[in-house]
Amino acid sequence: MTFFAPFTIPFIIGSLVMFSVLLVKYILWIVRLPRIDKRLILHNIFTTKSLMAVWEIIRESLLHVRIFRINPVLGFMHASLAFGWFLLIVVGWIETIAYIGGEWVPLHGHVFFKYFMPINGITEHIWFFEQLMDALLLIVLMGVGLAWSKRLRSRLMGMRRTTKHILFDRIALTSLWFIFPARLIAESLTAAIYGGDGFLTGSIGTWLSETLPSNILLNLYEPSWWIYSSLLGIFFITLPFSRYMHIITEIPLIFLRRWKLKPTTERKSYDRFEVEACSRCGICIDPCQLQSDLGINDVQSVYFLRDRRYNMLTLKVANNCLMCGRCESKCPVGINLNTLRLNSRAKRRNIPYEGRYRYLRGMDRSSGEGRIGYFAGCMTSLTPGVQRSMESIFRAAGEEVWYADKEGGVCCGRPLMLTGETDAARKMVAYNTDLFRRHNITTLVTSCPICLRVFRESYHLDGIEILHHTEYIYRLIAEHRIDLRDDGRTFAYHDPCELGRGCGIYEEPRKILNHVGHLAEAKHNRRDAMCCGSSLANSVINDAQQLRIAQRMTEELEATGCDTIVTACPLCNKAISRVSTHVPQDVAEVVAKNILN
Amino acid sequence: MRNLNFGYGISRPRVINLDNNDLRKSNAIIAEMPELQACIGCGSCTASCTAGNLTDFNFRRLHTAVRRGEYQGAYEEINKCMLCGKCRLVCPRGINTRELIMLIKRKLGDF
Numbered sequence: 001m002t003f004f005a006p007f008t009i010p011f012i013i014g015s016l017v018m019f020s021v022l023l024v025k026y027i028l029w030i031v032r033l034p035r036i037d038k039r040l041i042l043h044n045i046f047t048t049k050s051l052m053a054v055w056e057i058i059r060e061s062l063l064h065v066r067i068f069r070i071n072p073v074l075g076f077m078h079a080s081l082a083f084g085w086f087l088l089i090v091v092g093w094i095e096t097i098a099y100i101g102g103e104w105v106p107l108h109g110h111v112f113f114k115y116f117m118p119i120n121g122i123t124e125h126i127w128f129f130e131q132l133m134d135a136l137l138l139i140v141l142m143g144v145g146l147a148w149s150k151r152l153r154s155r156l157m158g159m160r161r162t163t164k165h166i167l168f169d170r171i172a173l174t175s176l177w178f179i180f181p182a183r184l185i186a187e188s189l190t191a192a193i194y195g196g197d198g199f200l201t202g203s204i205g206t207w208l209s210e211t212l213p214s215n216i217l218l219n220l221y222e223p224s225w226w227i228y229s230s231l232l233g234i235f236f237i238t239l240p241f242s243r244y245m246h247i248i249t250e251i252p253l254i255f256l257r258r259w260k261l262k263p264t265t266e267r268k269s270y271d272r273f274e275v276e277a278c279s280r281c282g283i284c285i286d287p288c289q290l291q292s293d294l295g296i297n298d299v300q301s302v303y304f305l306r307d308r309r310y311n312m313l314t315l316k317v318a319n320n321c322l323m324c325g326r327c328e329s330k331c332p333v334g335i336n337l338n339t340l341r342l343n344s345r346a347k348r349r350n351i352p353y354e355g356r357y358r359y360l361r362g363m364d365r366s367s368g369e370g371r372i373g374y375f376a377g378c379m380t381s382l383t384p385g386v387q388r389s390m391e392s393i394f395r396a397a398g399e400e401v402w403y404a405d406k407e408g409g410v411c412c413g414r415p416l417m418l419t420g421e422t423d424a425a426r427k428m429v430a431y432n433t434d435l436f437r438r439h440n441i442t443t444l445v446t447s448c449p450i451c452l453r454v455f456r457e458s459y460h461l462d463g464i465e466i467l468h469h470t471e472y473i474y475r476l477i478a479e480h481r482i483d484l485r486d487d488g489r490t491f492a493y494h495d496p497c498e499l500g501r502g503c504g505i506y507e508e509p510r511k512i513l514n515h516v517g518h519l520a521e522a523k524h525n526r527r528d529a530m531c532c533g534s535s536l537a538n539s540v541i542n543d544a545q546q547l548r549i550a551q552r553m554t555e556e557l558e559a560t561g562c563d564t565i566v567t568a569c570p571l572c573n574k575a576i577s578r579v580s581t582h583v584p585q586d587v588a589e590v591v592a593k594n595i596l597n
Numbered sequence: 598m599r600n601l602n603f604g605y606g607i608s609r610p611r612v613i614n615l616d617n618n619d620l621r622k623s624n625a626i627i628a629e630m631p632e633l634q635a636c637i638g639c640g641s642c643t644a645s646c647t648a649g650n651l652t653d654f655n656f657r658r659l660h661t662a663v664r665r666g667e668y669q670g671a672y673e674e675i676n677k678c679m680l681c682g683k684c685r686l687v688c689p690r691g692i693n694t695r696e697l698i699m700l701i702k703r704k705l706g707d708f
C-alpha cells in the first residue's frame with residue numbers, strides 16, 4: 001500500500017514542528033521547577049491522583065463540562081470542536097483498521113485516508129464508517145459555524161465581549177476556521193470522482209458530479225487536498241505560539257494540579273503551564289467590574305495572561321486589578337488568576353534599603369491578658385465602632401482577651417504583598433508571628449478579612465486557631481455564650497471579596513444576621529458578590545472610579561429594600577458609607593447592639 | 598541694636614529655595630499624579646498613618662517636602678510606610694496616596 005503523496009508534506013512538517021516545540025517547552029518547564037515541586041510530583045505520580053487526572057482530562061479537555069455549566073452555547077462550541085475532532089481522529093484510525101487490517105499506516109495515512117483509498121484500490125465502502133465519519137465532521141462543522149458567528153456577534157453566546165487577538169492568533173484562528181470546510185470540500189470532491197455514500201460528503205459529491213464537468217472536478221481534486229493539508233500544517237506550526245496552545249497544555253496542567261502543584265507569590269516555571277493553558281475564551285471579561293462599571297478594556301485576566309505570556313506585561317496592567325477574584329471563580333480552566341497577578345507584581349525589585357522597618361525591633365504595644373488574641377487590623381482603626389463592638393461581645397461572653405493592636409499595631413503585611421514587595425512583607429509576618437507566640441495565644445480573632453487571609457495563607461501559626469470575628473461570634477451564639485434579641489430589621493449582607501471568595505466564609509455572617517433579623521440577598525451574592533472597589537490590590541484607578549464601583553455595588557444592596565446594609569470588612573464598610581444613604585454596619589456592631597446578657 | 602526685635606521684621610523666604618532645589622523629580626511625580634496638586638495639606642494622612650503611630654514618620658510633611666524638591670532623606674523615610682492604605686481612605690481630596698508612596702519610591706529610589 002502506498003501512503004505518500006506530495007500534498008501531505010505541509011501536514012508532516014507542521015506536525016513535526018508542533019510536537020518538537022511542545023516537547024521542548026514542557027521538558028524545560030518541568031526541569032526548571034523548584035525542587036519541592038519535583039518532589040511533589042515523584043510523591044504523587046503513582047497514586048490514584050493520576051487516575052483522577054485522566055478522568056478530569058476527559059471531562060474538561062474533551063467535553064468542557066465547566067464551560068457548559070457557565071454558558072451552554074459556548075460549551076457546545078468548545079465540546080463539538082474538541083471532542084468532535086478527537087473522535088474524528090480516533091474513529092478515522094479505527095476506520096483504517098477496518099479497511100486494511102492491522103498493517104502499519106503512517107500518521108498522514110490515517111488523516112488523509114479518503115485520498116489514499118482509491119489509490120490503493122479500495123472501492124467498496126463500509127456504510128457504517130461513511131455515515132459515522134460524516135456525522136462527526138458535521139458536528140465539528142457546527143462548532144466552527146458557532147465560532148464564526150461568535151466573532152460576528154458575541155452576544156449570541158451570551159457574552160458581552162469577546163477576546164481581542166494578536167497576530168499569531170489570527171493566523172491560527174483563520175486556519176482553524178477553514179480546516180474543516182476544506183476537509184468537507186476535499187472529501188466531497190473525492191466522493192464525486194470515486195464515489196462514496198456518506199450522507200454529507202456523498203450527497204455533496206453526487207451533486208458536484210451532476211453539476212460540474214469531470215475535467216473541472218479532476219483539476220480541483222489535488223488542489224483541494226493541498227489546501228486541506230496546508231491549513232493543517234499552518235495550524236500545527238502556529239499552535240504552540242498561539243492561544244491554541246491551551247488545547248494541549250491543559251493536559252499536563254491537570255496532572256500537575258492533581259499532584260498538588262500550585263503557583264505561589266514567587267514566580268516559577270509552573271506558572272507557564274497555567275498561563276499557556278488559558279484558552280482566551282473571554283469568560284473572565286464579563287464579571288470584571290473594571291470593565292462593566294468603568295469601561296476599562298485591557299487589564300482583564302485574559303489580556304493580563306496574554307501580555308505576560310508574550311512578555312509585554314506593563315506594571316500598569318499588572319497593577320490595575322482589584323484581585324476581587326470574580327474572574328477566577330468563573331475561569332473554566334481553573335487558573336489561579338489572583339496568584340499569577342500577584343507574582344507578576346513581585347517582579348519589581350524589593351527595597352534595597354537595609355534599615356527598613358528597623359523600628360519594629362522590640363516594639364510591643366499590645367495590652368490585656370488572655371488565650372484569645374484580637375487583632376483589629378489597620379483598617380478597623382478607621383471604623384472604631386467595630387473594635388468597640390468586639391470588646392463588648394468579648395465582655396458579654398466572659399472572654400479574657402489579649403489585644404494585639406489596640407494602641408497601634410503593625411500591618412499584617414498583605415498590602416505590601418499585593419504591591420509585590422514580598423521581602424518587606426516578610427518582616428511584618430515575622431514581627432507579628434513573634435508577637436502572637438510571645439503572648440501564648442491559642443486563638444486569633446481578627447476583624448479584617450485582608451488580615452485573615454494573610455494569616456491563613458502566609459503565616460505559619462500552627463497551634464493558633466485563626467478566626468474571622470464572624471466565625472467567632474457565630475461560635476459564641478451556637479454555644480449559647482451570648483443571647484441575642486430579634487430586632488426585626490431586614491439586613492442586606494455584602495460579601496467582602498477577601499472573606500467570601502478569599503477565605504470561603506459565606507454562611508456564618510448570614511446565620512448570625514438571621515438570629516437578629518431577616519436576611520435579604522442582593523442580586524449578586526456569595527461567590528458572585530460584587531467588589532466594593534476600594535481594594536488595596538488596585539493602585540491604578542482613581543477616587544472617582546472607586547466611587548463608581550462602590551455605587552453600582554451598593555445600588556444592588558439598596559434594591560433589596562433592606563433596613564440596614566451589613567458587611568464584615570472595615571474597607572467595604574468605608575466604601576459603602578461613601579455612596580449610600582444607609583449607614584452601613586458591621587456584623588459585630590449589629591450583634592453588640594442586640595446582646596441580651 | 599541689631600538683636601532688638603520689635604516684632605515688625607519679615608522672615609527670610611526659607612521654605613522653598615529654588616536656587617538649591619532641583620524640581621525635576623518633583624515635576625515628574627506631579628506629571629504622573631496631577632491630583633497631588635489638589636492637596637490642601639490637611640494632615641489627615643499623617644493623622645491616620647499606621648507607621649506614623651509607631652514612629653516619627655510624617656507622611657504629609659514628607660510628600661510636601663518632596664513636592665518642593667527637598668529629597669534629602671525622603672527615600673529612607675518613606676520606607677517606614679507599610680502601604681496599609683489608610684491614608685488613601687481618609688484623604689478629603691481623594692488623592693491616591695498609596696500609589697503616591699510607590700511613585701515617590703520609584704522616582705527617588707534606584708529601581
Ligand code: SF4
Nearest residue numbers: 278280281282284331
Ligand atoms: S483566564 Fe480563564 S476565563 Fe479568562 S480567558 Fe483564560 S481560560 Fe478563559
Ligand code: SF4
Nearest residue numbers: 288321322324325327
Ligand atoms: S480579579 Fe476582579 S478586577 Fe481583577 S481582572 Fe478579575 S474580575 Fe477584574
Ligand code: SF4
Nearest residue numbers: 636637639640642688
Ligand atoms: S490627607 Fe490628602 S489632602 Fe490631606 S494632607 Fe494628606 S494628601 Fe493632602
Ligand code: SF4
Nearest residue numbers: 646678679681682684
Ligand atoms: S499607607 Fe503608609 S503612609 Fe499611608 S497610612 Fe499606611 S503606613 Fe501611613
